[in-house]
Amino acid sequence: MNGRATATAIAVTAHGPCDPTVSEVVLVHGAMDRAKSFRRVVEHLPDLRVIEYDRRGYGESIPAAPPASLAQHVDDLLHVMGDRPTTVVAHSFGCVVVVSAAISHPDRFRGLGLWEPQVPWMEFWPRSVRRGLEAMAAEADTDALAERVYASMVGEEAWRRLPEELKARRRVEGVAFQSDVVSGLTAPFRWEDLKVPSLFGVGLQTWPFAQEAATRLAESQGADLFTIAGAAHSAHVSHPEEFAEFVRRSTSIR
Secondary structure, eight states: OOEEEEETTEEEEEESOOOTTSOEEEEEOOTTOOGGGGHHHHTTOTTSEEEEEOOTTSGGGTTSOOOOOHHHHHHHHHHHHOSSOEEEEEETTHHHHHHHHHHHOGGGEEEEEEESOOOTTSTTSOHHHHHHHHHHHHOSOHHHHHHHHHHHHHOHHHHHHSOHHHHHHHHHTHHHHHHHHHHTTSOOSOGGGOOSOEEEEEETTSOHHHHHHHHHHHHHHTOEEEEETTOOTTHHHHOHHHHHHHHHHHTTOO
16 A cells, blocks of 8 residues: 655655554655655565655655754654654665654664765764865855756766756755755764664765764664675665665664
């Protein structure tokens, strides 16, 4: 049973059996992304109840008020999760949202799957990468920021081929993207306060600093590290079957 709903202008899609005996997992996307990027992952999880949503300011949740703070993203996630303790799997900046929520409301979470958490406030994060984020945080034209970032993700030629209406929607997401960047420049939480069982994930072809972050964080949390050979940061897009296994493993950690 699949369904789509809009709660507080946050677009939510549910897949799989609506059965309290079935494991449920919520997927949380990263910066300059949207729930649709998980669609091929979901195809490999037919036996799970999978909930995905566009974070405010992205995709079908653009009509929601732009994010004013990380706390607003936390509230949205808790609303999407409902009352039942749930496993939540996040990608990239989505991990910052999820960990913030799990620290403040640990009883709401059965377990976490954290794929390549982006933690630029930590001491080992490259200064050159942090300087780039600081420049993005200070940019006045968020439309231009979004266009530049999206074109770097898909390629200049692919960006030029997009319909103008879609380009306009991507540019609007610049406000949400910049808010994500700002939220990660100073420590939003302490990792030692996270008590929910977690599984960390990393692609073996991703950035070296992302590999270091996932490895260090898994060690500090006493958690397992799930790796995908040949995958880079966007493993959910390039390696959906393997990422689905990461999701499945996340539902069984205790």
